Amino acid sequence: MSGNAAMNDWLKAFNLDRPLLIAGPCSAETEEQVLVTAKALQNTDTNVLRAGIWKPRTRPGNFEGVGALGLKWLLKAKRETGLLTTTEVANPIHVDLALKHEVDILWIGARTSVSPFAVQEIAEALKGTNKIVLVKNPINPDLSLWLGALERFYKTGIEQLGAIHRGFSSYKDSLYRNIPEWQIPIDLRQELPDLPLILDPSHIAGDRKLIFDLCQTALDLNYNGLMIETHPNPDQAWSDAKQQITPETLAAYTRKLKVRKKSSSNQDYETSLSRLRLQIDKLDEQLIQILIDRMQIADKIGAVKKTHNVAILQPERWQAILQKMINLGVDKGLAEEFVYRLFQAIHQESIAHQQKILHTTSAKQANSH
Incomplete structure (x- = not known):
């Protein structure tokens, strides 16, 4: 799998002059919320609309998503705005429903990527498709688990792969909700240099005030894209309210973010x-x-x-x-x-x-x- 250029073809196909931008609410809440968000994102650099349909929570009792109904809203938003769509899948049933509703990109969450059994089931369910699959790092700082999850998809015939860096859980108090552990995605890049790498600053931060600096750090490290939770009324969000920003803030951030060159031929440099x-x-x-x-x-x-x-x-x-x-x-x-x-x-x-x-x-x- 190491160095397979096919993994990067899907990103090149977007023909972007800036990093890929995935944005949208943590959770799809209502049809109106999804459509309002999607239409607002048309005025930004967003390429892909994200929304959580099924929300695996650490503890029961919290909002765990609207379920399959939300897929109809995503499909409607896609048809009305032209944005591609993406959502998290955690089992073969989710995969089947997402495929039926023309979801373009599927992502594997941190709680799923920690389980080889669950990853294998999802990989088997996607066998024979040409879907783009993004794999979030497992919740614990284990590079082998992350690599193993990616390898399971690749060995099942899924070559359009990418990785999402969303930080790692820690028992220790930290500035961040999930500690970035930047060295781990850097090591992942060493193992798989052609694998597109996307930052999820929302889940690392847990606080919208930290998002811009995290995004800039990712671009300084030559990440290929960003996945930013965006909501028309973040403080009223049904899940993860503190880490979401408005579409207007997203637009302001992307204007200010500096995309770095990979190198320079300048002699002084x-x-x-x-x-x-x-x-x-x-x-x-x-x-x-x-x-x-x-x-x-x-x-x-x-x-x-x-x-x-x-x-x-x-x-x-x-x-x-x-x-x-x-x-x-x-x-x-x-x-x-x-x-x-x-x-x-x-x-x-x-x-x-x-x-x-x-x-x-x-x-x-x-x-x-």
């Missing part, structure tokens, strides 16, 4: 970039050496703890180091979450080194048994 990358390479080498030196000290600490039969984890010491480093990093312009994750990883590696020391039996001790 090449010279400046080469010089700066050389500096980065040297600093990266220094970082690795500093980490090696740190772990060698961790080994010595492990030996001292072993001699005195002391536990590896010292919570008060760890919390003091973590808070000190966060404060220092934030004061110098680093993101708190970045510093937190960096030192979590360093701490885990230090623990692993000390565990190895504590569990190592010396040759002298081994010979005495």
Whole structure:
């Protein structure tokens, strides 16, 4: 599957001079709401109308979609505006109904892509069609699961594939509803360089104030498109009200967003970039050496703890180091979450080194048994 250019053909067929834009309400609520939204989106750069028909919720009791009735509204909106349509499908029944109502693009939600059984059933239901299928990242940060979901469709004969980055759940409090974990979609791109990648900033943000910056970040990283939840009256939305924007705001955002070139042949650019990358390479080498030196000290600490039969984890010491480093990093312009994750990883590696020391039996001790 890696590097298969056919996966990118469907996007090229749109003949776009800007990234693909998918927009529409989180949920189809009424026929009027869907049609009003679609007609308003005609005045924007929107290429595809989205709307949730079936809404799998984390907990029961919330609005879970109008069901198949909403597909009739999507079809009517498509015929009246010329916009293509897309919706989420979570099982073969949804697939069958969506196909009967001429839905152009089907997407697989994060709660579905986490389940290989569910993905396989949907892939089998789509076998023999030429539909475009977009696969959202699974809710947990697992690149293999995301790749596996895409591979199941490809092996069933679905070549018109794309990925949607909607962020990852975390038990830790964060600025975002779902943490972006930008490195994971970057790694996905390394595995599948021809796979179109679309950002869903609405589900990452959980707050409309964060959407523009997330979109710009995606374009800075050469994403191929955006899927933005758009509603004529966001505060009155039946689901995810806080993360939806109006069609007018969408139009304003897309006018302001800057689409980056993939590269430049300008000599000044090449010279400046080469010089700066050389500096980065040297600093990266220094970082690795500093980490090696740190772990060698961790080994010595492990030996001292072993001699005195002391536990590896010292919570008060760890919390003091973590808070000190966060404060220092934030004061110098680093993101708190970045510093937190960096030192979590360093701490885990230090623990692993000390565990190895504590569990190592010396040759002298081994010979005495």
